[in-house]
Amino acid sequence: MASPIVEFHNVVKRYQTGDVTVTAVDRVDLTVEEGEFAVILGASGAGKTTVLNLLGGMDAVTEGQILVAGQDITTLNDKDLTVFRRIGVGFVFQFYNLIANLTARENVEFAAARSPGRLDAAEVLAQVGLTDRLDHFPAQLSGGEQQRVAIARAVAKNPLLLLCDEPTGALDYETGRQVLELLTEVNRERGKTVVVITHNSALAAMADRVVKLRSGQVESVTLNPARRPVAELEW
Numbered sequence: 001m002a003s004p005i006v007e008f009h010n011v012v013k014r015y016q017t018g019d020v021t022v023t024a025v026d027r028v029d030l031t032v033e034e035g036e037f038a039v040i041l042g043a044s045g046a047g048k049t050t051v052l053n054l055l056g057g058m059d060a061v062t063e064g065q066i067l068v069a070g071q072d073i074t075t076l077n078d079k080d081l082t083v084f085r086r087i088g089v090g091f092v093f094q095f096y097n098l099i100a101n102l103t104a105r106e107n108v109e110f111a112a113a114r115s116p117g118r119l120d121a122a123e124v125l126a127q128v129g130l131t132d133r134l135d136h137f138p139a140q141l142s143g144g145e146q147q148r149v150a151i152a153r154a155v156a157k158n159p160l161l162l163l164c165d166e167p168t169g170a171l172d173y174e175t176g177r178q179v180l181e182l183l184t185e186v187n188r189e190r191g192k193t194v195v196v197i198t199h200n201s202a203l204a205a206m207a208d209r210v211v212k213l214r215s216g217q218v219e220s221v222t223l224n225p226a227r228r229p230v231a232e233l234e235w
């Protein structure tokens with residue numbers, strides 16, 4: 001039986017800017033099971049990035065608990081939180097965020113360097129189809145190739161979770177589909193739990209679990225009995 005790898009319990013995140021308080025995440029409860037492909041959907045401003053940043057230990061909750069593999073990350077001290085970010089989670093961002101003066105291989109090696117369970121950089125780059133781009137710098141790669149390096153970088157850490165914030169947001173339609181295919185492959189073949197956030201509701205069908213956010217709250221949770229292949233999705 002699957003067990004939860006992520007649990008949010010009554011999570012609240014408020015930002016205070018001058019006199020204005022924004023409640024970006026408002027009493028969110030959610031669960032992701034180990035090995036699932038989860039999609040978090042919502043309009044701009046719904047709180048998606050905030051949820052992902054809290055889950056990845058990049059931002060601190062105002063209230064509530066976040067359990068990752070049974071451990072409450074909201075109670076970690078700075079040192080342990082750093083270790084969690086470094087080893088526990090792999091991030092994929094909309095604009096790739098590769099290090100410009102490192103090659104594809106070096107970007108992957110650098111990110112994974114302190115992860116005890118790290119995977120071989122060249123092997124992971126081969127899985128994402130970049131065997132002949134190992135020594136290219138980011139500026140010498142297309143957007144889709146850069147995103148594949150970013151996915152390889154996240155995967156090579158061999159983290160508990162792969163967290164992706166609008167991973168296809170900067171890519172054209174076809175390249176975006178290839179990147180989604182790759183994420184499903186990583187999920188299936190390596191059994192990695194993947195969380196993708198997007199405003200594109202067409203991606204709901206490719207997920208095991210769909211969490212819809214609206215104004216910082218969970219509007220609905222849907223479990224798909226079967227995932228649709230990316231090739232069958234249209235948007």
Ligand SMILES: Nc1ncnc2c1ncn2[C@@H]1O[C@H](COP(=O)(O)OP(=O)(O)OP(=O)(O)O)[C@@H](O)[C@H]1O
Pocket residue numbers: 015016017022023024042043044045046047048049050051199
């Ligand atoms: N650091 C911050 N300080 C103040 N307000 C913030 C901060 N980060 C986010 N917010 C506010 O919290 C709300 C949720 O933001 P968030 O970035 O999580 O939305 P999102 O769903 O990711 O939107 P998008 O699809 O546009 O990326 C927004 O109203 C935003 O203005």
Ligand SMILES: [Mg+2]
Pocket residue numbers: 048049050
């Ligand atoms: Mg966002």
